[in-house]
Amino acid sequence: MPMIYKTTPTTMNKTKRILLYDADCKLCTWYTGKFEEMGLLEKGEKQAYTEAGPYTRQVVDMSKARNQIALLNKETGKVWYGVESLVEIVSQRWNWVKQFATIKVFSRIFGLLYNFISYNRKIIAPTYKHEFLSCFPDENWLLRMVFVFLCMAGVEWTAGSYFSQHFQSITHYTNLPFRESYMFAAQLLFQALLLLITRKHKFIYEYWGHLAFVGFLGGLMLLLGNTVLHFLPDFANKPFLTIALLGAVIMWMYMEHARRIKISNLPQWLSYSWVVFRIVLFFIIFKNL
Numbered sequence: 668m669p670m671i672y673k674t675t676p677t678t679m680n681k682t683k684r685i686l687l688y689d690a691d692c693k694l695c696t697w698y699t700g701k702f703e704e705m706g707l708l709e710k711g712e713k714q715a716y717t718e719a720g721p722y723t724r725q726v727v728d729m730s731k732a733r734n735q736i737a738l739l740n741k742e743t744g745k746v747w748y749g750v751e752s753l754v755e756i757v758s759q760r761w762n763w764v765k766q767f768a769t770i771k772v773f774s775r776i777f778g779l780l781y782n783f784i785s786y787n788r789k790i791i792a793p794t795y796k797h798e799f800l801s802c803f804p805d806e807n808w809l810l811r812m813v814f815v816f817l818c819m820a821g822v823e824w825t826a827g828s829y830f831s832q833h834f835q836s837i838t839h840y841t842n843l844p845f846r847e848s849y850m851f852a853a854q855l856l857f858q859a860l861l862l863l864i865t866r867k868h869k870f871i872y873e874y875w876g877h878l879a880f881v882g883f884l885g886g887l888m889l890l891l892g893n894t895v896l897h898f899l900p901d902f903a904n905k906p907f908l909t910i911a912l913l914g915a916v917i918m919w920m921y922m923e924h925a926r927r928i929k930i931s932n933l934p935q936w937l938s939y940s941w942v943v944f945r946i947v948l949f950f951i952i953f954k955n956l
Contacts (some may be wrong), residue, residue: 683712683740683741683742684708684709684712684738684739684740684741685712685714685723685738685739685741686699686702686708686712686713686714686736686737686738686739686752686756687714687715687716687719687723687727687732687736687737687738687739688713688714688715688716688736689715689716689733689736689788689802690715690716690717690718690802691717691794691795691797691802692788692789692792692794692802693792694784694788694791694792695736695788699713699736702756705760707756707757707759707760708756716729716732716733716800716802717797717799717800717801717802719800723739726739726744726746727739727746728746728748729800730805731748732748732802733801733802733803733804733805734749734782734785734786734804734805735748735749735750735752735781735782735785736748736749736752736753736785737752738751738752738755738756749778749781749782749785750768750774750777750778750781751768753781754768782807782810783810783813783814785804786804786805786807786810786811787810787811787814787876788804789803789804789873789876790814790873790876790877790880791880793877793927793930793931794930795930796932806872808872811872811875811876814876814879814880815855815875815876815879817883818851818879818880818882818883819848819851819852819879819882820848821883821886821887822847822848822851822882822883822885822886823845823847823848823851824886825886825887825889825890826847826882826885826886826889827846827847828890828893829886829889829890829893829913830847832893833893833906833909834909834953837953837954837955838952838953838954839951839952839953839954840952850948850952851879851882853944853948854878854882854941854944854948855875855878855879857940857944858874858875858878858937858940858941858944859871859874859875861937861940862874862934862937865934867934870933870934873931873933874931874933874937877924877927877928877931877933878924878941881920881923881924881927882920884920884923885916885917885919885920888916888919889912889913889916892912892915892916893909893912896908896909896912917945921938921941921942924937924938924941925938
């Protein structure tokens with residue numbers, strides 16, 4: 668029999684459900700807020716994970732709820748997690764969503780996509796850890812490495828295109844396939860080796876995510892900047908601007924890298940070794956340096 672969740676004065680509200688979400692996650696905050704605006708959640712039904720009461724912690728699997736948003740029916744004690752909880756909410760207005768979600772192939776795809784975002788959400792938008800009931804997802808090396816690989820592919824496409832278009836004549840290994848990916852992987856391994864040497868290997872999982880995402884964001888900035896340069900008038904000094912854009916992006920990447928190191932409470936020296944690797948890399952790649 669399902670556990671009956673009886674309301675008492677301690678519950679602090681008369682709502683029938685609780686949606687337990689990560690209040691530090693901007694995406695989670697946004698879409699749960701939309702649920703409230705659309706009337707899919709009543710006032711008081713949305714509750715931050717870090718503010719879960721004793722009855723909620725008793726009924727909900729709090730370890731699982733760190734990874735997948737949890738929806739609790741307080742009258743029956745039934746709990747939905749992840750995509751199932753979202754389907755349960757949305758299907759109140761669009762019943763076809765629940766029918767669609769029961770199709771195995773789509774259920775599997777949406778589940779994988781949800782988990783991919785959920786397990787990497789603290790990399791996409793880093794947050795400080797709470798001392799009590801911290802809502803950080805568990806380690807999932809498979810999903811993290813998929814995330815890192817996708818970031819590497821993005822860097823290969825964006826930064827690789829930028830370098831081949833503007834710096835092909837002054838850089839080495841221009842005909843080497845996947846050159847940017849090799850450099851991307853080299854920095855991952857270089858930083859990981861330093862963490863291993865200093866016996867701080869426990870940070871590799873989280874740090875690799877931040878390092879990869881910073882590189883990906885830098886590539887996107889080069890892509891956006893290159894688009895702007897394309898539409899500048901002919902009299903603009905484009906060779907100088909391409910170098911200036913590269914320098915500005917690298918400077919931003921350093922600051923963003925340092926910011927994430929501080930938020931995640933990772934070793935501060937990782938920012939210095941990041942700079943050292945970049946300097947060595949430039950001497951290797953660029954001619955006449």
